[in-house]
Amino acid sequence: MTGLVVLIPIALALGLAGLAAFFWAARSGQFEDLDGAALRILIEDDDPIP
Incomplete structure (x- = not known):
């Protein structure tokens, strides 16, 4: 019972x-652009990594 008093x-x-x-x-605006982060992975970079 005393544990419940603390917990x-x-x-x-x-x-x-x-x-x-x-x-x-x-x-603070953390949930403003929910689709941007999901679509950012689909954007191809102009310069390929060697």
């Missing part, structure tokens, strides 16, 4: 930290 606040703190990290990433 529940830790789990809540980690969940809130993850939620805060998600909102920070969304506000």
Whole structure:
């Protein structure tokens, strides 16, 4: 029972930290161009690597 007293606040703190990290990433523009990274691999380089 005493383990739950310790683990529940830790789990809540980690969940809130993850939620805060998600909102920070969304506000800073990390999710703006989702298709660009997927299509960038299809672009051919002009100079081939020797």
